[in-house]
Amino acid sequence: MEDSDLIARLYPADAVGYALDMIQGHPRCIKGAQQPELDSQSRTSRESTVEYQEFDDDVALPYLELRFSHVPRTSLGLIFGRSASSDIVLPSLAKISSSHFALTYKNTFADGHYRLVVRDLGSTRGTTVSYDGKGDELRKGFDWIASGFEVPVSVESLIIQPHKYLSFRLVVIHHDIASPAYIDNVKRFCNVGTAADNFLGGLGLQPYPDMERTTGANTRLSNPILIQQDPSVERQQWGGVPL
Numbered sequence: 001m002e003d004s005d006l007i008a009r010l011y012p013a014d015a016v017g018y019a020l021d022m023i024q025g026h027p028r029c030i031k032g033a034q035q036p037e038l039d040s041q042s043r044t045s046r047e048s049t050v051e052y053q054e055f056d057d058d059v060a061l062p063y064l065e066l067r068f069s070h071v072p073r074t075s076l077g078l079i080f081g082r083s084a085s086s087d088i089v090l091p092s093l094a095k096i097s098s099s100h101f102a103l104t105y106k107n108t109f110a111d112g113h114y115r116l117v118v119r120d121l122g123s124t125r126g127t128t129v130s131y132d133g134k135g136d137e138l139r140k141g142f143d144w145i146a147s148g149f150e151v152p153v154s155v156e157s158l159i160i161q162p163h164k165y166l167s168f169r170l171v172v173i174h175h176d177i178a179s180p181a182y183i184d185n186v187k188r189f190c191n192v193g194t195a196a197d198n199f200l201g202g203l204g205l206q207p208y209p210d211m212e213r214t215t216g217a218n219t220r221l222s223n224p225i226l227i228q229q230d231p232s233v234e235r236q237q238w239g240g241v242p243l
Contacts, residue, residue: 004181009173011171023064028064032060073087093165096125098131101127115145116149120141128159146176157169
């Protein structure tokens with residue numbers, strides 16, 4: 001039976017081990033059937049040879065469950081960053097920003113439905129998101145769609161990479177995006193219209209207009225990402241909204 005409260009599962013995907021350590025150290029970590037083994041090289045040595053690794057068996061990996069009931073502190077959504085004030089604290093690696101990226105929802109689509117997006121928050125380095133290894137361009141202040149359309153739904157591996165040596169695999173749970181229960185969950189998750197945005201000043205961030213029906217006056221489309229699903233299929237556009 002579908003778990004209506006579950007948004008996604010976040011798995012480690014870098015072979016260096018930073019994501020694995022971070023997830024294992026989180027109080028909401030769910031342990032896998034067995035712990036993945038890294039080679040005997042030092043972490044510094046591995047950094048020079050690998051960027052990320054796709055594990056074959058998710059059952060063996062620890063992961064974080066991201067749930068609607070885990071309401072973020074602000075309407076920006078679930079913030080990942082180096083700051084202790086972030087919802088998910090990332091390792092203190094060079095060029096990882098205090099508030100680097102967020103998992104949030106937007107409804108500025110033609111059908112008005114809310115879809116999960118990965119949003120770079122104007123980070124120092126930028127963020128890369130790939131769909132089965134495609135579209136892995138470094139972007140700043142950009143949204144990557146993670147649910148509700150054919151490409152994110154059909155891909156087997158959606159990788160979020162905020163740093164060369166830090167990568168996560170996001171497994172998004174399917175929901176009926178037109179259902180009232182889903183819409184209510186999204187609105188509650190994003191704290192729409194609440195006092196939570198008073199907290200944004202401490203993070204140096206501003207709330208986004210994307211959670212409301214807008215005329216598009218505050219939206220700037222720039223260089224959409226193109227994903228080739230198959231050589232025989234015309235390229236499809238997958239873009240986002242820059243800051």
